[in-house]
Amino acid sequence: TPEFAASALAALIETDHEIVAVYTQPDRKSGRGQKMTASAVKQLALANNLPVYQPLHFKASTDEGLAAQQELAALGADVMVVAAYGLILPQAVLDTPRYGCLNIHGSLLPRWRGAAPIQRAIATGDTETGVTIMKMAAGLDTGDMIFKTVCPITVEETSATLYDKLAIQGAEAICVVLESEQKLQQYLDAREVQDEQFTVYAHKLTKAEAQIDWTKSAVELDRNIRAFNPWPVAFTPIDETNNLRVWNSQISDLTANGKVPGTIIEMNKQGVHVLCGDAYNGQVAKPLTLRKYIRMSQIQSSAKNLNLRAQVVKTLLAVQNGQSLASVLNQHINIVSERDRGLYHELTLGCLRQWYSLKAITLPLLTKPLDNEALESCLYLGLYQILCTRIPAHAAISETVNAAKQLGFEPMSGLVNAILRRVSRETTEFQTALNNTHGLPSWLFKRLKKDWADLLPEICQNLKQVAPLTLRVNERQISRDEYLDILDEEQIDARPCTLSDVGIVLEQTGNITHLPGFEEGGFSVQDEHAQLCATLLPNLDDKVIIDACAAPGGKAAHILERFNPKKLIALDHDAKRLLRVSENLERLELNVDATVEIITADATTWVPKELVDCIVLDAPCSAIGVLRRHPDIRLLRQSTDIQQVVDLQKQILKHMWQQLKVGGTLLYITCSILKVENEQQMVEFFAEHADAEEIKIDANWGIEQIHGRQLLPEAHHGDGFYYCRIQKTA
Structure with a gap:
């Protein structure tokens, strides 16, 4: 169970x-x-x-x-x-x-x-x-x-x-x-x-036995405290109504006599040293050190004193501990000097992108599991630099070993040094081994094998690549050819997208806000395959549209660039992310002539004042299709998440369908490549809705499914997206 x-x-x-x-x-x-x-x-x-x-x-x-x-x-x-x-x-x-x-x-x-x-x-x-x-x-x-x-x-x-x-x-x-x-x-x-x-x-544990009896020996209490973590958790009363819960401990190196067991004799970086009852048993009185129970407790150094690799390790640790990269990246990168931010960004995303591949080639080099997330991150970071970047091996090894020391793991830094030096001597062999791994958590690899057996090797390799940086020009302000000319004049390498007639792929990285025309709203950043959304919609001039799950606003902006709707309702449950919709529409100057309503609400329950002509439903999903851009998903997403998101998709679909006029269009979209979220979701939807008819997508891109079309991540091209166009017939 x-x-x-x-x-x-x-x-x-x-x-x-x-x-x-x-x-x-x-x-x-x-x-x-x-x-x-x-x-x-x-x-x-x-x-x-x-x-x-x-x-x-x-x-x-x-x-x-x-x-x-x-x-x-x-x-x-x-x-x-x-x-x-x-x-x-x-x-x-x-x-x-x-x-x-x-x-x-x-x-x-x-x-x-x-x-x-x-x-x-x-x-x-x-x-x-x-x-x-x-x-x-x-x-x-x-x-x-x-x-x-x-x-x-x-x-x-x-x-x-x-x-x-x-x-x-x-x-x-x-x-x-x-x-x-x-x-x-x-x-x-x-x-x-x-x-x-x-x-x-x-015998089964009870809460009563978790109370600490300070007259017992330090050794016995230490064992009990560790045994009762995570339940029922050892505790000691502070007063008549409050208890202090103790999660972890160790035998203190201090000694003291002549004091009552339970007395705090010192507090320092190691923790709180409390006297135990050893002296009552004819032994030297040994205190117990109560330690703060946090997974990164070893890392004592001030962030500003850490080298760049140590900063990267701290970010990797945050992701390992369940935090999304988006939630920590801005805070962490602000500590990094301006000139190092590009490298910090590359090392962080690169390590996450190659995480399971690096893990696969590291395991045979260890005689036993590390059981230490910080050291694991140090090793992967060092290996990534040696095998996947042009950083000289000696520099990569030196900086990574120093990072291990700065993070409080000096006794283990020799292991890091030895493994990295071996890999630097056998670079070709390890690069081959790295390339031959699928690079995915086992549950995801198995799902993709089931869904896309013939295409699996290609999918795995493409998901390990860096996704291209793609722009969508704002046709209300400038044409694609005109903007390509401007980029050429600025000596910025770029090429037109093959599937999107408004898309441009940048061949070099840099700060997007420094590109010509950004402040004036000349373009947005959007994946090429995501740009196909607006091309699949009917003429929306003078129509009422719901952009469900709208944040951060790429689809809404593209619709307003392409059509002149009567009203566009941008709906999302996340008020903070909806702010980005407002900011993007304002920068692109798309909220001047059009009537746009931005509403914070739940798409499973919200009801418009009247039925609408078109619904664009970019449904919540596992986001496996955008793994290249959000590599932290590799570590954060769990197999148990999939059924939950499928159930949520079904709820939103069912409710949104009721808000659509007869004759109206619903475009179902995900950035997933798992069939259970896409094709299988649509099979169930059509089976349950006799008033729904698929409008087949006649296109030269993607793979036709039972319902809809699936785009897979492609090297140097777009991410994984699924589209299905549905018309309400009655």
């Missing part, structure tokens, strides 16, 4: 096995809003179009339990993988699959049977744990053991970090066991019975 199990499911999805069903607990209320939330396993299953079952139980004594057993048996599964399911499985269920049920258990059985094996292993001071694959029996974790992996427990391990490690090990282990039917049978034949004399039960 939880993330631990989702890791195993994700790994099994990548194999050639047929997953006939996914079972998980029913949706639960969670979060402050107590909204019904699907489990991590369910979200992953739905994103991969796997059937999901959520029975309340399997008790044969009830009609619903018996029905659940019969439903499971009807699937005819060869084997069932069980990981943190959370429901008791009766013997009838365990006997249903041909090879039985295999459980992924987070301990080295027979030690730590029960609900909390990971937490109890840390709290007790075990130096190692691991994963056991067992053939399930009726008792609690009593089944025969068929495969084990070992994982060391470090002195800084928390339940959160160990949970992640064992989730990965469990996923790898089950794939080993299920490598083939023959291998599975061999493991089952050699299975080992658990020795009951070594059994230890891992």
Whole structure:
């Protein structure tokens, strides 16, 4: 049911096995809003179009339990993988699959049977744990053991970090066991019975035991604090009504005697040093250091004292921690000197664009995983400079190693130096290896393989390239030929687009605002394939149009440049992004003659005063088609996001369709190349709307689909876009 199990499911999805069903607990209320939330396993299953079952139980004594057993048996599964399911499985269920049920258990059985094996292993001071694959029996974790992996427990391990490690090990282990039917049978034949004399039960955690008793030793308290992270979280009362939650700790290097346990004896950069009860047990009194629990806590240097590579690493870390590049880029780049901003920009975007390719060639160079996001970023940054830029190798290595030191990782800087020097000696071999990787997260690679098997190698390579910088000239002010002449006079290399009659590709980079005619509104920046939107619309003179999901305003501006509508309504839920629509229309001088309404509202509920003639719906999507321009999507987008965005698209489509006049046109657009958001979305839409008729797009670009046309990202040309033109017939 939880993330631990989702890791195993994700790994099994990548194999050639047929997953006939996914079972998980029913949706639960969670979060402050107590909204019904699907489990991590369910979200992953739905994103991969796997059937999901959520029975309340399997008790044969009830009609619903018996029905659940019969439903499971009807699937005819060869084997069932069980990981943190959370429901008791009766013997009838365990006997249903041909090879039985295999459980992924987070301990080295027979030690730590029960609900909390990971937490109890840390709290007790075990130096190692691991994963056991067992053939399930009726008792609690009593089944025969068929495969084990070992994982060391470090002195800084928390339940959160160990949970992640064992989730990965469990996923790898089950794939080993299920490598083939023959291998599975061999493991089952050699299975080992658990020795009951070594059994230890891992009782479920309670909030009460998370309260810190300062009379206990520093070692014991340190273990407990780390064991109770992330739940229930250790705490110590501040007064009668308030508690201080303690997420992390370490044994202090200070000593003190003659004070009451629980006394704060010092506060410094290491943290808050609190006296524990070692002295009561005849030992030297050792304080415990309570540490601030943030993922980047090692990085102490002031941003202004960091070199350029260290600045880039900090930006990469922000993305790794879930922040979009757009949300942090301006803040981070302002710290960088003016002359270095171009290089900062290139290194940041380049590393993100090549992230998974760099990861693929780095893993064989490591004897064990780094488990350190900052060092990982340093390595990828150094490799990117050596393999993908013209920066001299010695400079790239020196600056990157210094960055590692400045960020507080001097002990590990030797590793960074050694790996980068090896790659610099074998540049050709590593460049070949880099080029041969697909460069995508595995879930996305698998989806694209399913959707575009014949074109997959080309798509993967194109998504790793830099997207061209493309302009759209404002025809109300200047023609394309005239603007090309101006650029030529300014000695700016440019060429006309092949598909868009108003598009220009710049052959050199630079500050857009410094180009001739920018302030006067002579052009906008817009991808060539995005510029095709306005060419697919009917004559909109004197018509009322909704530009749904309008920000930042490229489509609205192009419509106003091309037509003279009666009214254009620019709709978006994000008020801040709508400001850009206003600013762009004002710079392009397009809000003078036309009636433009800019409205902040939800496209799933907003209703216009009257039905409209045309709706341009650039639907929210995964944005996989614009991965080149927004490379942080590689790290930020998750497989579980896809079904959520598909559901949102469907809601907006259904509601917007009701706002369209009979005879009106809806142009459905995404910047995705996933069929579930495009062709499949349209198949469902037409199946549910008898009053909708597709107006086929007769064009020499893109790939015709069941409905609509798909443009894929092309080297030196446009991004991935999908268009489908629909007319309301009744």
